[in-house]
Amino acid sequence: MTEALRTLFISTPGTSLGLDGDAVRITSPDRPGRHLQPLVRLDHLVVNKGVHVSEDLFHRCSEDGRSVTWLSQNGKLLTRTSGRQTGGARLRIEQVRAYDDPARRLALARAFVAGKLHNYRQLVLRIARDRQGGDRELLRDIAADHAATLPRLREADDLDTIRGLEGSAARRYFQAMGVLIPGANPGRTRRPPTDPVNCALSFGYTMLEVATRGAVDEVGLDPFIGYLHDVRPGKASLSLDLMEEFRTMLVDRLVITLFNKKQLSERDMETLPGGEVRFTEEGRKAFLSHWSTARDRMWHHPVLDREVPASTLPLLQARLLARHLRGDTPTYTPWSAG
Incomplete structure (x- = not known):
């Protein structure tokens, strides 16, 4: 797990991300216990394939306009969501x-x-x-x-x-x-x-x-x-x-x-x-x-x-x-x- 410049990077397969109030709950096989990351500190989540993002966290990120990006294990961009569109027609x-x-x-x-x-x-x-x-x-x-x-x-x-x-x-x-x-x-x-x-x-x-x-x-x-x-x-x-x-x-x-x-x-x-x-x-x-x-x-x-x-x-x-x-x-x- 790496958090920098309002971006949370999660690369370890088997890690689960969930919503815990106004925070991301991180459960990782290489870090025993439950870890929380306040959503107010994050604009982007970047996760590798094999990392699970819960439905409630995904919906919360979409509502807030927070992007979620999925990468393959070799770093290829798989998909990205960004919530509501901004800017005028x-x-x-x-x-x-x-x-x-x-x-x-x-x-x-x-x-x-x-x-x-x-x-x-x-x-x-x-x-x-x-x-x-x-x-x-x-x-x-x-x-x-x-x-x-x-x-x-x-x-x-x-x-x-x-x-x-x-x-x-x-x-x-x-x-x-x-x-x-x-x-x-x-x-x-x-x-x-x-x-x-x-x-x-x-x-x-x-x-x-x-x-x-x-x-x-x-x-x-x-x-x-x-x-x-x-x-x-x-x-x-x-x-x-x-x-x-x-x-x-x-x-x-x-x-x-x-x-x-x-x-x-x-x-x-x-x-x-x-x-x-x-x-x-x-x-x-x-x-x-x-x-x-x-x-x-x-x-x-x-x-x-x-x-x-x-x-x-x-x-x-x-x-x-x-x-x-x-x-x-x-x-x-x-x-x-x-």
């Missing part, structure tokens, strides 16, 4: 209008990818300062490629070109993972992840998706109508759009740091017969602890021109996106680390 009408307008949709897709490319470049350059010789030159070359892609992104006049530029930049970045984390496998493997670094990245991205989905819901936007990602049944496209700005600095940076400082290792993972690598119970708890700490880290927000905690970045950007869609600002500015 007018905002959602403007969201659909922007989707139906090719020029506006392209502008938003460019913005999400531009934020991602800028943060790729910033992280790679930071790590390059601590590398020597050929490794440093490789990272600087990748950063230069990302910088050169930005003008091409501004000139892209269709979604396929924008997605192609993003995909090429991502492949170049992940091919250098063995330099960013010495000894790591190059490239990105997922569905399923087949090595410890990709396991941690996938789990971190799931945590980030939980955060961005919560931000989109809170502002009153429709999470299923995005601009960069395809609109498909059951796919929270707008949440995935918003994630692009944060993947590098909020997840990749954390994973790189944890492995390079030996705070995560292969001992925290297990390999299943089919080759999938996933966290052990203790490894998952360790990652969630580090994730919670990282969400307290302060980052500069260029639009607001002040320092804000990482945990608030998705909500701030969702609000800026809503302002743009309503016509209060002419453009949407993605978050980028300075």
